[in-house]
Amino acid sequence: MTSNSDQPKPVKARSRSSIGAVRSPQSTEAILEAAAAILEERGYQAFTMDALVERAGSSKPTIYRWWKNKSALLRDVYERTALTFVTQPNTGDLENDLIVHLRSLWNWWRTSSAGETLRSLIAEIQHEPKTLEEFRKEFLPRRERTLRKIFARAVEAGDIHDGPAVDSAVSMLTGMSWLHLVTANLENLDYIDSAVAIVVKGLRSG
Known part of the structure; x- marks a missing residue:
């Protein structure tokens, strides 16, 4: 007869969050x-770790x-969601x-909540x-990748020349966008068209 102590003990299931580092x-x-x-649902000001623990x-x-x-954490949330909502076009037309x-x-x-979240994080x-420093050296360069890819394709196609002017163009368009973000002035999308036209004209003429 086998004693209870010889019986295999049931293995306790590990929770999703118990896997260590x-x-x-x-x-x-x-x-x-x-x-x-x-x-x-609630906005950035109502976001708490307690609410996250309960929800997740x-x-x-x-x-x-x-x-x-x-x-x-919220930078990761931002970048994950950006993959769905921010378009990365490749039509062969730089300006477009x-x-x-x-x-x-x-x-x-x-x-969406993305604008409020990023403004609040910056503040x-x-x-x-x-x-x-981490935001400036790691997060911001990742957020510029699509712009840089668009310009890189134009360089490869011979539409514009590579060089410091391309870096300046990325900074100008990023700075323009983030200025409108932090001042919550995002209604006039036609402003983008004008800014892009000026930047592209400058690159081509250079």
Whole structure:
């Protein structure tokens, strides 16, 4: 007869959030989805880690193990959602591609929680040197990638010349867009067309 102590013990199922330092894709997706839903439903000012824990079915230790602070988490939410709503056109027409991309970006900022979230993040990190440096050196260059790809295709096609002027053009269009973002002045999409036309004309003439 086998004693109870010899019987195999049932294995306790591990929760999605109990996998240690390695991120679970399912848990990551659940947390980012929950954060995005809270932002859309309640807005940035009502976003709290407690609300996120309840919505995602996760825990604060897990969240802070994977994202060192709220800013890092919300930057990931922003970039994940941008993949769906920000257009990355490739029509072969430099001016048109720039306009389509920037119009989709402004529209997304204006009609969703993305604009408010990014404005609030920018404001909050002004007195956090390390976070601000990370934002400037890592997040911002990633947000410029589509513009740079559009310009790179135009260089490859012989439409414009490569060089410092292209970097300046990226900075001009990014700066123009972010100025309108932080001042919540995103209604006049025709402004994009005028700015792009000026930049492209300058690149071609150079």
